[in-house]
Amino acid sequence: MCDQTFLVNVFGSCDKCFKQRALRPVFKKSQQLSYCSTCAEIMATEGLHENETLASLKSEAESLKGKLEEERAKLHDVELHQVAERVEALGQFVMKTRRTLKGHGNKVLCMDWCKDKRRIVSSSQEHAVTMPCTWVMACAYAPSGCAIACGGLDNKCSVYPLTFDKNENMAAKKKSVAMHTNYLSACSFTNSDMQILTASGDGTCALWDVESGQLLQSFHGHGADVLCLDLAPSETGNTFVSGGCDKKAMVWDMRSGQCVQAFETHESDINSVRYYPSGDAFASGSDDATCRLYDLRADREVAIYSKESIIFGASSVDFSLSGRLLFAGYNDYTINVWDVLKGSRVSILFGHENRVSTLRVSPDGTAFCSGSWDHTLRVRDAFLFSCV
Amino acid sequence: MAQGSGDQRAVGIADPEESSPNMIVYCKIEDIITKMQDDKTGGVPIRTVKSFLSKIPSVVTGTDIVQWLMKNLSIEDPVEAIHLGSLIAAQGYIFPISDHVLTMKDDGTFYRFQAPYFWPSNCWEPENTDYAIYLCKRTMQNKARLELADYEAENLARLQRAFARKWEFIFMQAEAQVKIDRKKDKTERKILDSQERAFWDVHRPVPGCVNTTEMDIRKCRRLKNPQKVKKSVYGVTEESQSQSPVHVLSQPIRKTTKEDIRKQITFLNAQIDRHCLKMSKVAESLIAYTEQYMEYDPLITPAEPSNPWISDDVALWDIEMSKEPSQQRVKRWGFSFDEILKDQVGRDQFLRFLESEFSSENLRFWLAVQDLKKQPLQDVARRVEEIWQEFLAPGAPSAINLDSHSYEITSQNVKDGGRYTFEDAQEHIYKLMKSDSYARFLRSNAYQDLLLAKKKVWLL
Numbered sequence: 129m130c131d132q133t134f135l136v137n138v139f140g141s142c143d144k145c146f147k148q149r150a151l152r153p154v155f156k157k158s159q160q161l162s163y164c165s166t167c168a169e170i171m172a173t174e175g176l177h178e179n180e181t182l183a184s185l186k187s188e189a190e191s192l193k194g195k196l197e198e199e200r201a202k203l204h205d206v207e208l209h210q211v212a213e214r215v216e217a218l219g220q221f222v223m224k225t226r227r228t229l230k231g232h233g234n235k236v237l238c239m240d241w242c243k244d245k246r247r248i249v250s251s252s253q254e255h256a257v258t259m260p261c262t263w264v265m266a267c268a269y270a271p272s273g274c275a276i277a278c279g280g281l282d283n284k285c286s287v288y289p290l291t292f293d294k295n296e297n298m299a300a301k302k303k304s305v306a307m308h309t310n311y312l313s314a315c316s317f318t319n320s321d322m323q324i325l326t327a328s329g330d331g332t333c334a335l336w337d338v339e340s341g342q343l344l345q346s347f348h349g350h351g352a353d354v355l356c357l358d359l360a361p362s363e364t365g366n367t368f369v370s371g372g373c374d375k376k377a378m379v380w381d382m383r384s385g386q387c388v389q390a391f392e393t394h395e396s397d398i399n400s401v402r403y404y405p406s407g408d409a410f411a412s413g414s415d416d417a418t419c420r421l422y423d424l425r426a427d428r429e430v431a432i433y434s435k436e437s438i439i440f441g442a443s444s445v446d447f448s449l450s451g452r453l454l455f456a457g458y459n460d461y462t463i464n465v466w467d468v469l470k471g472s473r474v475s476i477l478f479g480h481e482n483r484v485s486t487l488r489v490s491p492d493g494t495a496f497c498s499g500s501w502d503h504t505l506r507v508r509d510a511f512l513f514s515c516v
Numbered sequence: 517m518a519q520g521s522g523d524q525r526a527v528g529i530a531d532p533e534e535s536s537p538n539m540i541v542y543c544k545i546e547d548i549i550t551k552m553q554d555d556k557t558g559g560v561p562i563r564t565v566k567s568f569l570s571k572i573p574s575v576v577t578g579t580d581i582v583q584w585l586m587k588n589l590s591i592e593d594p595v596e597a598i599h600l601g602s603l604i605a606a607q608g609y610i611f612p613i614s615d616h617v618l619t620m621k622d623d624g625t626f627y628r629f630q631a632p633y634f635w636p637s638n639c640w641e642p643e644n645t646d647y648a649i650y651l652c653k654r655t656m657q658n659k660a661r662l663e664l665a666d667y668e669a670e671n672l673a674r675l676q677r678a679f680a681r682k683w684e685f686i687f688m689q690a691e692a693q694v695k696i697d698r699k700k701d702k703t704e705r706k707i708l709d710s711q712e713r714a715f716w717d718v719h720r721p722v723p724g725c726v727n728t729t730e731m732d733i734r735k736c737r738r739l740k741n742p743q744k745v746k747k748s749v750y751g752v753t754e755e756s757q758s759q760s761p762v763h764v765l766s767q768p769i770r771k772t773t774k775e776d777i778r779k780q781i782t783f784l785n786a787q788i789d790r791h792c793l794k795m796s797k798v799a800e801s802l803i804a805y806t807e808q809y810m811e812y813d814p815l816i817t818p819a820e821p822s823n824p825w826i827s828d829d830v831a832l833w834d835i836e837m838s839k840e841p842s843q844q845r846v847k848r849w850g851f852s853f854d855e856i857l858k859d860q861v862g863r864d865q866f867l868r869f870l871e872s873e874f875s876s877e878n879l880r881f882w883l884a885v886q887d888l889k890k891q892p893l894q895d896v897a898r899r900v901e902e903i904w905q906e907f908l909a910p911g912a913p914s915a916i917n918l919d920s921h922s923y924e925i926t927s928q929n930v931k932d933g934g935r936y937t938f939e940d941a942q943e944h945i946y947k948l949m950k951s952d953s954y955a956r957f958l959r960s961n962a963y964q965d966l967l968l969a970k971k972k973v974w975l976l
Contacts, residue, residue, distance in 0.1 A: 199788060341891055344935075366936075428795070450813035452810060452813065
C-alpha cells in the first residue's frame with residue numbers, strides 16, 4: 129500500500145468565482161487566496177501563458193531546435209559512405225528494358241505493382257482495362273489483387289473491384305472512400321483490402337475504412353500540400369512516412385495520429401518517400417535535385433545522393449530488395465541508380481522522352497517499372513557484371 | 517518588339533520559391549548559362565562566323581558547349597553532357613540557329629544564347645494573339661530565313677480562322693512590330709529575330725516535340741498573382757485577354773498560431789529526450805542488412821533458376837507459389853523473426869513446431885490480432901470479443917500467458933473494443949516468441965533439417 133496524504137478540505141466561497149466549493153490555497157504575487165479547483169486550474173494555465181507572445185514562443189522553439197541539432201551532432205561521429213568504403217564496389221550494370229507499355233494517350237502520373245509481381249496498374253490502364261478515372265494522380269493495388277484505388281483532381285480516393293469481364297462497367301461498381309478538400313496526391317492500402325491511407329494537397333493524410341468510408345484517423349502537421357507517403361514494411365509496425373511541399377518528411381503513428389519524427393533538410397518540395405527494406409530508414413526525392421537517406425534510429429539525414437550535373441527534380445524513388453540500390457526518376461527524363469551505401473551513382477538510364485513521373489520496384493525485386501509523361505511505362509531489369 | 521536592346525537583365529527573380537514551380541531549375545540553368553558566356557572565367561568561345569557573303573554573329577558550336585559542360589560540371593560521359601545540353605535548349609536557354617527543334621548535337625552545329633528578356637523564368641504564358649502577331653509579322657518580311665515552316669503555316673491558317681473578327685487589329689500590330697524592327701541595326705536584328713523564333717519554339721513547339729512549358733498540375737497553385745492578366749510579348753493590352761485556366765486561386769496561407777508553436781515546442785522537447793544511435797552504429801547496421809540480403813536481390817544477384825522478365829520463364833514464380841521452400845528461402849527465415857512471420861510457408865512450419873510443443877496459442881493469438889487490424893470497421897467489435905474469449909477470458913480455451921500489468925491494460929481496452937485493443941498484449945507475445953520459441957525453432961531438428969535440405973516441409 130502506498131502512503132496516503134490527506135488533504136484538509138475547506139469549504140467556502142471561491143475568491144474568484146464566488147461559488148460554494150472546496151477550496152485550496154493559491155498564491156498570486158505573494159498574496160494568498162482561496163480558489164476552487166476549477167479556478168485554480170485556469171489560473172495555472174493562464175499563468176504559464178501570461179508572458180508568452182508569438183515572438184517569445186518562436187524564439188523558444190528556435191533555441192530548442194538549436195539544442196536538438198547540438199545533441200544530434202554529438203552522435204554524428206562518421207559518415208555512412210566512409211564506413212562503406214570497406215564494402216565491395218558493385219560492378220558494371222546493364223539495365224535492359226523488357227517491356228514497354230504504350231498506348232495510354234495520356235501522361236502516366238502514377239503506377240503500382242500487384243502483389244502477384246506481374247500486373248501493374250497505372251493512371252490510365254490496368255492490364256487492358258481502361259481506368260474510369262480522369263485526372264488520376266494516385267493509384268494503388270489492393271493486397272488481394274482484386275481491387276484498385278485511385279483518385280486525383282476529384283479530391284477523392286475511390287475503390288474499384290477488378291473484373292476481367294470486359295462487358296462489365298467498372299465505373300458502376302465504384303466506391304468513394306476518401307474525401308479531401310483538395311487533390312489526392314497519394315494513396316496506399318495498408319496490409320489489408322479494408323483500409324486505405326491517403327495524402328492530399330489539403331496538407332493532411334488520412335486513414336479510411338473502405339467498407340464504410342469512415343475516417344479512422346487524420347494526420348495534421350504538414351504546412352503545405354502532402355505529395356507522397358509510404359507505409360513501414362514491418363509486420364508489427366503502425367507507422368508511415370509522408371513528404372510535402374513544406375520540404376518536410378514526417379513519420380506518423382497510425383494509431384494516435386501523432387507525428388513521431390520529422391526531417392527538414394531538403395531545399396524544396398519532397399515528391400517521393402520510400403522506406404529502406406528493413407524499415408529503419410527511408411529515402412526521399414525532391415525538386416532540389418537531390419535524394420536523401422534518413423535513418424530513424426539516428427533521427428538524422430545520413431546520406432545525400434546528388435551530382436552537379438543533375439539539376440532537375442527527382443520525382444520518384446524506390447529501393448531494390450536488399451536496399452543496396454536506390455532507383456530515382458527525374459524530371460530530366462532519366463533514371464539515376466545510386467549505390468545507397470557508398471553514395472555514388474552506379475548507372476544513368478535514358479529512354480524516356482519526357483519527365484519520369486513514377487517508379488516502382490516489383491514486389492519480389494525482379495524488375496522495376498517507370499512511368500513517364502511520354503505516355504509509356506517501361507519495365508526494366510539488370511545484369512550485373514562483377515569487377516574482375 | 518517591346519524590349520530594350522542588348523543584354524537586358526531578366527525581370528526580378530527574387531525568391532526561387534515564388535512564381536513558377538520550375539523556378540528552382542531555371543535558376544540553376546541561368547547560373548550555368550551565365551558562366552558559359554563569361555569569357556573571363558573559361559566560358560565557351562562565342563564568335564562571329566563568316567558564311568558565304570554574310571556573317572553569322574554571336575554563335576558557338578555544339579561541340580564547344582558539350583566540352584564546356586563536361587569540364588565544368590564534372591561529367592564523364594559525353595552522352596550525359598549532350599542530354600543536359602538538349603534539356604537546356606528545350607527549356608529555351610540555348611538554341612540551334614538553323615532548326616526549330618530544340619536539341620543539342622556534339623558537332624559543328626551553331627547555337628546561340630537566348631536573351632534574358634525571353635527567359636522562361638519570366639513566367640511567360642504568351643497568348644495566341646501574340647503568336648498570331650508574330651506569324652503575321654514573319655509573312656510581311658521578304659527574308660528567306662524568315663519563311664514559315666509547314667507547321668507554322670498551318671498554325672497561321674488556324675489562327676486566321678479563329679481570330680477572323682479581330683484580324684485587322686492583329687495585322688496592325690504586326691505592321692507596327694515590323695516598323696520597330698526595321699529601325700534596328702542589321703546584325704542586332706539577325707540575333708533578335710533568331711531569339712524571338714527560339715522563344716516561340718518553346719511556347720509553340722514543333723509538333724512531336726516535348727512542350728517544356730507544361731507544369732506539374734499539383735504545383736500550379738503556388739503561382740503568384742493568379743488573377744493578374746498575363747503580359748504580352750509585344751506589349752499589347754487588350755480587354756479580352758484571358759486568364760490562364762491553370763491559375764487556380766491559391767489557398768489562403770494559414771498563419772502560424774501560438775498553438776502551432778506550442779505543439780512544435782512539445783514535439784522538439786520529445787525529440788531532445790529521444791535516445792538515438794550513433795552514426796557509426798547506424799552505418800554498420802545498414803551495411804549488415806544490405807550485405808545479408810544482397811544474395812536475395814534479383815537486380816544484383818541473378819535469380820535462380822532465372823529472372824522471369826529476362827528469360828520469359830515463370831519457373832521462379834511457380835517455385836515460390838509451391839509449398840516446397842528452397843534452401844535459400846529457409847535460410848532467410850533465420851535472419852529475423854519478422855522474416856518467418858512474413859513468409860506463409862515459414863509461418864506454417866513455425867506453427868507446426870509450436871503445436872508439437874503445445875504452445876501454439878501465442879502465435880495464433882498474434883495472427884488473430886493481425887487479422888483484427890485488417891477487418892472492416894463494422895466487424896471490429898465482434899472480432900475483439902471473439903479474441904478475448906478464445907485467448908484471454910478466464911477459462912479461455914487457448915489461454916495466453918500475459919503479465920498482470922499487460923492483462924490489466926488489455927481488459928480495460930476490451931471495454932472500448934477498438935482495432936488496437938490488443939496492441940500491448942501483442943507486443944508482449946511477440947517479444948516472448950522472439951526470444952523463446954523462435955530461438956528454439958531455429959535450433960530445432962525440424963528447422964535444421966529443412967535448412968540442410970535433408971527433409972521436406974511438414975505437411976498438415
